[in-house]
Amino acid sequence: MRAVLCGYYGMGNGGDEALLATLLQMLPAHVEPVVLSGNPAQTERDYQVQACDRNSFSAIVNAFRQSDAFIWGGGSLIQDATSALSPVYYAGLMELAQRMGLKTIAWGQGIGPLHRRTTQWLAQRTFSGCTAISVRDRASAQLVNQWKLPFTLAPDPVWALQGEPMPGLWDMPAPRVAVVLRPHPLLTPERLDRVIQALVDFQTATQTYLLLIPFHLHQDLDIAKSIHGRLPNASHIVQLRSPYQLKGVFQGVEMAIAMRLHGLIMAASAECRCFAISYDPKVTQLMQDFDIPGWLLEDIPEDAIAMGKTWIDHYANGDPLSKNQIQAVQDRAYAHQELLETALLAASSG
CATH class of the missing domain: 3.40.50.720 (NAD(P)-binding Rossmann-like Domain)
Structure with a gap:
């Protein structure tokens, strides 16, 4: 049929x-x-x-x-x-x-x-x-x-998507942190500047390598370029069209800071520590369902230093979903x- x-x-x-x-x-x-x-x-x-x-x-x-x-x-x-x-x-x-x-x-x-x-x-x-x-x-x-x-x-079907390795991922510096941001009216230039400064502070403190992932290649790329411009030697813009490889990226990162729903789902299903910035009820509900820490976009801290410290603490002390939790969610999906x-x-x- x-x-x-x-x-x-x-x-x-x-x-x-x-x-x-x-x-x-x-x-x-x-x-x-x-x-x-x-x-x-x-x-x-x-x-x-x-x-x-x-x-x-x-x-x-x-x-x-x-x-x-x-x-x-x-x-x-x-x-x-x-x-x-x-x-x-x-x-x-x-x-x-x-x-x-x-x-x-x-x-x-x-x-x-x-x-x-x-x-x-x-x-x-x-x-x-x-x-x-x-x-x-x-x-x-x-x-x-x-x-x-x-x-x-x-649960969202993408929990069950079978990923593929991203070519060249293991040649990049480690440890790695994925950043998945998107434009939004509430992500004003002032807020975005604070987020970028907080990412710079976070990278400096943790010495991690940031993978900047524009999920929507047209919409998200400018934000990724802005971050990369501040961290040219400590970040890489990952442009992938294959959703299988997109999911595979998260197999090689320690933590994800993400706005997009499927960025968080892919990261969580790969045992990454996740930190969410919610612009939509669907993201907020995912945070609630799986105890993912984060902020509503309109409530992100006014101080970039405080924002960076929160991420540093989560990188050092946060917990990913367990293998058993992930398997249970995938089975339900x-x-x-x-x-x-x-x-x-x-x-x-x-």
């Missing part, structure tokens, strides 16, 4: 590419994927799958006509915090797939924030038409439960795979 996979794919975001890689890893062997992508040629090269333009209505309709199932492939697709149009796009595709008779699956979803009543109505309507639903966090589960829909709750197998087997037999 054929299934159309839909997410924020082919857009240069490492977290969303990691979700696609995990979905392909978990997809049953009898299912042939067709990926909706912002860069179909690149997606086909990277994953050896068929892809079509996510912005071409005719290409999407043609893919639907030749397919049996449609899968929302993880992440915060239905939310109106960054754009009012994004949920309309994804919900529109889901409704079109349902109208065309495809079995539809919402997989690994993080629903919200939903600030607008119209978005809340649209989300409930769209999820109600799904054949199967899995969500990645308690807040999303609470929403689906309020809608009285059956669902599976499991495979519930997303079980949901796929059950729903798609029913679709193929039906």
